[in-house]
Amino acid sequence: MTTIEEQIWDYIDGNGDSAYRTEIGAKIATDPLYSETFESCMAIHLEMNEISLDEPSMGFTNRVMDAIEKEPAPVALKTRLDRRIVFSIAGFFIIALLAIVATAISESSLSIGKVSLNIDFERYISPSFIKLFLFIDSCIALLYFDGLLRKKRV
Amino acid sequence: MQEQETDLELITAVLRGNSSTYAVLMKRHQRFVFTLALRFTKNREDAEEVAQDCFIKAYRSLGTFKQSSKFTTWLYTITYNCAMTALRKKRPDTFSLDDEEMGTPLTSFIAAANEDTIEKKSSHFYLNMAIDQLSPEDATIIILFYKAEQSLEEIAQALSMDSNKVKVKLHRARIKLKEKLQYLLKEEVKEML
Numbered sequence: 493m494t495t496i497e498e499q500i501w502d503y504i505d506g507n508g509d510s511a512y513r514t515e516i517g518a519k520i521a522t523d524p525l526y527s528e529t530f531e532s533c534m535a536i537h538l539e540m541n542e543i544s545l546d547e548p549s550m551g552f553t554n555r556v557m558d559a560i561e562k563e564p565a566p567v568a569l570k571t572r573l574d575r576r577i578v579f580s581i582a583g584f585f586i587i588a589l590l591a592i593v594a595t596a597i598s599e600s601s602l603s604i605g606k607v608s609l610n611i612d613f614e615r616y617i618s619p620s621f622i623k624l625f626l627f628i629d630s631c632i633a634l635l636y637f638d639g640l641l642r643k644k645r646v
Numbered sequence: 647m648q649e650q651e652t653d654l655e656l657i658t659a660v661l662r663g664n665s666s667t668y669a670v671l672m673k674r675h676q677r678f679v680f681t682l683a684l685r686f687t688k689n690r691e692d693a694e695e696v697a698q699d700c701f702i703k704a705y706r707s708l709g710t711f712k713q714s715s716k717f718t719t720w721l722y723t724i725t726y727n728c729a730m731t732a733l734r735k736k737r738p739d740t741f742s743l744d745d746e747e748m749g750t751p752l753t754s755f756i757a758a759a760n761e762d763t764i765e766k767k768s769s770h771f772y773l774n775m776a777i778d779q780l781s782p783e784d785a786t787i788i789i790l791f792y793k794a795e796q797s798l799e800e801i802a803q804a805l806s807m808d809s810n811k812v813k814v815k816l817h818r819a820r821i822k823l824k825e826k827l828q829y830l831l832k833e834e835v836k837e838m839l
């Protein structure tokens with residue numbers, strides 16, 4: 493349940509659908525309590541639009557530009573991260589995974605009658621393979637974490 | 647007359663290596679950034695430092711700006727974070743942004759209003775006084791909504807809040823502002839008598 497003042501502010505801000513706004517508009521026109529609240533809120537609203545902004549000192553822009561000159565020039569993210577490179581890496585991993593699964597299935601003994609799939613994963617996923625896989629995963633996780641921290645710094 | 651370049655055109659120019667164009671972008675938004683910073687720091691020197699820090703950070707990260715949202719919303723997010731960091735450095739003990747104590751005390755404003763200046767006759771003066779008494783977060787929401795023409799959703803994005811929470815906060819801030827204005831104007835009438 494919203495208060496009269498909340499309804500009036502919604503009306504002034506243009507929130508709510510047209511039916512709601514028509515209803516509040518009608519109440520403002522007929523109900524003295526609504527019209528009184530509307531007038532006081534409207535006075536604040538109009539006053540608020542006149543709020544003045546503060547100006548920094550004259551040399552502010554030059555000071556910031558001097559500091560910026562020492563900074564390396566920003567580069568668009570698109571330039572830094574070429575989508576083709578991202579897709580190529582993703583493609584490589586997908587193809588590699590599909591190849592492993594396909595080889596494993598082709599060399600497995602599949603019997604449809606009993607629906608038993610006997611795949612010897614140990615033959616394909618060796619300890620060195622797991623280590624390599626984990627190493628690549630760690631690198632990706634570190635890169636992601638680095639990106640996350642950079643975003644937070646902003 | 648030459649048409650004014652949009653923010654995105656200016657950003658593209660900066661990213662293409664024309665870093666001096668950043669001054670145009672900065673001049674366009676520095677009053678908003680400075681005003682927001684001032685609501686947190688309460689003094690001009692610190693506010694300039696926060697605003698400077700904000701523009702440098704924005705420049706460094708300009709390449710990561712996603713053009714899906716307005717540049718101003720992104721810039722105000724950086725301003726808010728810089729101001730929060732400055733506030734934490736200033737007051738390392740725990741504080742709440744909702745805390746009214748974070749606003750300037752009413753007594754100091756009444757003393758300022760009692761000074762015989764032409765400005766005090768202006769209703770804007772009292773409005774600015776009343777805004778200064780709000781908590782930094784409430785004052786930021788008011789400034790972003792009324793002066794920076796940010797929607798509730800954009801303010802929510804800039805302050806990392808839910809838009810419903812922003813709506814409630816805006817409503818409460820306006821009620822507080824109304825009360826404070828009534829109080830300040832009452833003091834003015836008393837003084838005139």
